[in-house]
Amino acid sequence: MGKKYLPEYKAARTLWEDDQLEEYKSAMEELLDEHDVPVNIYMRVLILLSISTDDRDKAEDARLACETFWQFTRKRYLYDPDRWAQTTLRCIRESLDELREVPEEEALERQAEEARRGWRRCDHLLKILYGDSDRDNENKAGVSKALWGIVEFHLRFEG
Template sequence: MEELLDKHDVPVNIYMRVLILLSISTDDRDKAEDARLACETFWQFTRKRYLYDPDRWAQTTLRCIRESLNELREVQEEEALERKTEEARR
């Protein structure tokens, strides 16, 4: 999967989805957060590019990726809170 991130001809929507999958699938918390934040940046730039574009496919794709990013952020925040709580108990 990470090989796709090294290619320069991958469509941005696929690139963002790979970053989300990488963030979900890795056990390395820093790598997971870095992948999510990179995807957030790509999403923001892509959203600006298509902000006034009537292309429904682009709008739907961006909305789905946004929903995935929101869910991923919530999961990462919950996991971080659980770790802090666990550390405080020690």
């Protein structure tokens, strides 16, 4: 795994850490356009692009591409005694595992928010049906006006 592009990668990462996102993205894209970028740098660039984009589809595409590269690279270096290669692959694996957790957490948050919205919609519909105050909408039988028609219909046709 070569080190030719490591300075460019570190410079681009520094841009990201300094919140210069436009410059960072163009530097990363330039690195990805190079045909002889080592796979370890390529995977790291994909990880950083996945982290930095607001577009969840692009982030997931970058993560999946990195996962594929990692699988092939892991097979290549599976029995290689090179500690640097093993350490690099382990660090990239840890980053990929963290990236995989992000969509899962976001999915759980989205589901919780959808449930909250559903309950709010339900509450809104109940207010429409029953009004703001249950006491104002109850009739003598103790049934709200919205349900009274159903009860009345049921009593007429069953009795």
